[in-house]
Amino acid sequence: MAKQLSGAGLRGQVAGKTALSTVGITGSGLTYRGYDVKELAEKCQFEEVAYLILKGKLPTEQELADYKARLRSLRGLPQALKDVLERIPKDAHPMDVLRTGCSMLGNLETEENFDQQQDVTDRMLACFPSIICYWYRFTHDGVKIDVETDDDSIGSHFLHMLHGEKPSELHAQVMHVSLILYAEHEFNASTFTARVCASTLSDMHSCVTGAIGSLRGPLHGGANEAAMEMIEGFTSPEHAEEEMLGKLARKEKIMGFGHAIYSDSDPRNEIIKMWSEKLSKDVGDDVLYPVSVRCEEVMWREKKLFCNADFFHASAYNFMGIPTKLFTPIFVMSRLTGWAAHVMEQRADNRIIRPSAEYTGEELRSVPALKDRN
Ligand SMILES: CC(=O)SCCNC(=O)CCNC(=O)[C@H](O)C(C)(C)COP(=O)(O)OP(=O)(O)OC[C@H]1O[C@@H](n2cnc3c(N)ncnc32)[C@H](O)[C@@H]1OP(=O)(O)O
Numbered sequence: 434m435a436k437q438l439s440g441a442g443l444r445g446q447v448a449g450k451t452a453l454s455t456v457g458i459t460g461s462g463l464t465y466r467g468y469d470v471k472e473l474a475e476k477c478q479f480e481e482v483a484y485l486i487l488k489g490k491l492p493t494e495q496e497l498a499d500y501k502a503r504l505r506s507l508r509g510l511p512q513a514l515k516d517v518l519e520r521i522p523k524d525a526h527p528m529d530v531l532r533t534g535c536s537m538l539g540n541l542e543t544e545e546n547f548d549q550q551q552d553v554t555d556r557m558l559a560c561f562p563s564i565i566c567y568w569y570r571f572t573h574d575g576v577k578i579d580v581e582t583d584d585d586s587i588g589s590h591f592l593h594m595l596h597g598e599k600p601s602e603l604h605a606q607v608m609h610v611s612l613i614l615y616a617e618h619e620f621n622a623s624t625f626t627a628r629v630c631a632s633t634l635s636d637m638h639s640c641v642t643g644a645i646g647s648l649r650g651p652l653h654g655g656a657n658e659a660a661m662e663m664i665e666g667f668t669s670p671e672h673a674e675e676e677m678l679g680k681l682a683r684k685e686k687i688m689g690f691g692h693a694i695y696s697d698s699d700p701r702n703e704i705i706k707m708w709s710e711k712l713s714k715d716v717g718d719d720v721l722y723p724v725s726v727r728c729e730e731v732m733w734r735e736k737k738l739f740c741n742a743d744f745f746h747a748s749a750y751n752f753m754g755i756p757t758k759l760f761t762p763i764f765v766m767s768r769l770t771g772w773a774a775h776v777m778e779q780r781a782d783n784r785i786i787r788p789s790a791e792y793t794g795e796e797l798r799s800v801p802a803l804k805d806r807n
């Protein structure tokens with residue numbers, strides 16, 4: 434059943450059209466250009482889905498090979514961008530690093546006209562993992578890594594640069610799934626940010642920079658990091674249950690649960706949960722996954738709140754040795770496809786987005802002289 438949508442936060446109001454995805458129309462379904470996300474996550478690589486979202490159709494074998502080769506060739510970073518990254522402090526949040534990296538790229542490789550929109554998007558898709566890993570490894574390990582790896586996929590490129598070795602097949606596959614699940618989600622807050630920016634006829638880098646800022650918050654993409662910070666403090670399922678009940682009694686918001694559109698489940702959860710369980714067996718974990726499952730049970734039993742896409746991403750990423758503060762940047766590496774496709778869609782049928790406000794302030798009044806104010 435679809436969620437009843439009304440009230441603040443523009444909930445339930447149609448703010449534009451899209452042919453890119455449907456979210457929660459049947460209560461819990463998600464499709465990208467008509468394909469069920471579950472089927473895409475089962476059968477496709479992320480690059481196929483990026484191609485689908487950005488170019489409108491699934492690629493043929495040859496088109497996919499060409500697209501991947503093109504993305505591989507675009508992984509390098511200009512020296513001026515590396516110089517900027519080297520100056521950003523170690524304790525900066527990687528989402529701020531990515532926001533600055535994207536903005537700097539826009540200075541160095543500016544989108545001069547909209548004919549370049551596919552090219553600048555491909556470039557960002559190829560080099561965002563390089564930006565984040567170059568900064569991370571420079572500030573944390575003191576090394577200037579080679580970002581031009583020959584890895585087959587974006588996810589493998591990321592893990593290779595992060596860990597200094599090629600990922601296992603299992604990890605490469607989980608990255609495909611994760612990036613597919615995060616790729617596109619209709620008019621969520623960050624995508625809407627990108628579309629508002631696009632509606633002023635601004636450039637692609639500005640739209641994406643703004644969207645990164647919106648995704649950073651814990652009510653949106655930042656929830657995967659917040660969920661990790663919570664579950665890593667639980668030592669057993671019993672401990673998790675006790676703490677969760679305390680949080681609920683104190684009316685705290687629990688990150689990784691609930692959704693603005695879905696009513697009783699997020700279709701991405703069962704998929705990433707399944708992979709998280711596989712990874713937990715792979716690493717021999719007997720705490721984090723059972724703790725996560727208990728959190729899910731308690732939230733449903735007590736509040737009928739379900740895990741959204743972010744919750745089991747936390748344990749899955751942790752099992753792959755990814756530092757918590759890099760979780761949301763991975764979301765960016767993927768959602769970039771959705772953002773850019775929405776920018777292109779907005780540009781193709783544009784009117785500046787400019788809603789109205791209901792005024793709740795003072796009636797008209799005159800300005801008192803400085804000496805008469807208190
Ligand atoms: C990929 C993504 O961006 S998915 C979203 C990631 N964000 C999170 O996980 C943050 C935690 N979740 C939330 O804050 C919210 O569920 C949101 C922001 C996702 C959606 O917000 P809304 O649409 O306003 O939520 P909704 O209307 O369903 O809330 C209903 C009630 O449940 C409560 N609720 C919703 N989510 C939670 C939660 N995670 N923990 C505790 N209570 C919650 C709300 O406070 C509200 O209670 P109230 O009526 O007493 O105020």
Ligand SMILES: O=C([O-])CC(=O)C(=O)O
Nearest residue numbers: 617618620621622693742
């Ligand atoms: O749609 C939303 O509001 C948030 C979300 O799940 C996403 O952006 O993936």
